Amino acid sequence: MIPEVNLIFKIAGVGIVVLLLNILFKQAGKEEYGVLLTFVGVVAIFIVAIQMIQRFFEEVRAVFGF
DSSP states (O other), rough: OHHHHHHHHHHHHHHHHHHHHHHHHHHHHEEEEEEEEHHHHHHHHHHHHHHHHHHHHHHHHHHHHH
16 A cells, blocks of 8 residues: 555544443543543654654755755
8 A cells, every 4th residue: 555545544443432431431521531642642643743744844955956
């Protein structure tokens, strides 16, 4: 599978897991854990996105010789 598509599926998988756990915590009356879990999920996805953007700029630099 193409690595970019694989990455999109990983991001979607993390989102689905966070969503399900968030619903579970809300049903259990632990909304603060749900909010914390959502925050951790967003930070994890941002880290992945930043690494992807960094690779993109490295490739641009290599192509144009900066």
